[in-house]
Amino acid sequence: MDNPARWYRISQLEELSGVNRRTIHFYLKEGLLPPPRKTGQTMAYYDESHLRRLKMISQAKQQGAPLFAIKEQLGNMEDALPRSLGNKLQESKKALPKSAQGQKTREAVLEIGCRLFRKKGFANTKVADITQRLKVGKGTFYFYFSDKKELFLECAPRIFAELFSVGWEKIREEKNPLNRLKMRGDLVLPVLDEFCAILSLAKEAMAEKDEKLKKLGEQIFTSIRLPLERDIEKGVETGLLRPINPMVYASMMIGGMEGLNHLILTKKNLPKKSYENAVYELFTFGMAKPSPDDRAS
Secondary structure (H helix, E strand, C coil), X not given: CCCCCCCECHHHHHHHHCCCHXXXXXXXXXXXXXXXXXXXXXXXXXXXXXXXXHHHHHHHHHCCCCHHHHHHHHHHHHHHCHHHHCCCHHHHHHHCCCCHHHHHHHHHHHHHHHHHHHHHCCCCCCHHHHHHHHCCCHHHHHHHCCXXXXXXXXXXXXXXXXXXXXXXXXXXXXXXXXXXXXXXXXXXXXXXXXXXXXXXXXXXXXXXXXXXXXXXXXXXXXXXHHHHHHHHHHHHHCCCECCCCHHHHHHHHHHHHHHHHHHHHHCCCCCHHXXXXXXXXXXXXXXECCCHHHHHC
């Protein structure tokens, strides 16, 4: 049985596998090997799964198999026996910090990361901000995460889940789509500032060049918009709302919440009663199906 705690520098991996580093880097780029564990900007470690894969690739190449076929074969084996190849990065991360202290440190990095991303945004949060607050070196950060982007990809769903983890069971039980819209607003209002912080993070991610960050930003925004969109759609179907575009109006409701948050932040003494139902009333009255009396006039 392989020892999961055994780690190799690339020079050792070259020697043990018989594959030169240029080819190893090529395999990494092509997805035939999982990413190594980085402990610094220029420091990386490889494990037994990398060595196993390199030996399998070399053997398959000797038998005349093309790389695309080898990659497919590795993927099939991973699905069948994920532990034998150790391909999935998340599995590698979970296996790496064996001690309770290691898990505690990783969780602390995630907690501080979530807090700073919500407060400062993605671009303005630096790795140094996190390590300084934890009083650890940057090498500790890079032991658990290859870069800030990887941390953000793990933090964003957590931030979203923490904010929307309570109160949604009652919404699911409510059948009237207009009541559901109001209940959603009631849930968001107490955490409006954090809600808008998540929206800012999503927009910031969508503006990034990295496709993974873009996709994450789109997923966050969509997960906020879709429930509103479905309630509006149901309201149109049942005749409670006039025929409108649910996607457009759901997006406008989200924008209305952002505008309201800006007003609350700038007008500190604004009475809650003056705005607690404002966005809901603006859009439900604007979306509402006209009564017979309204049509007659």
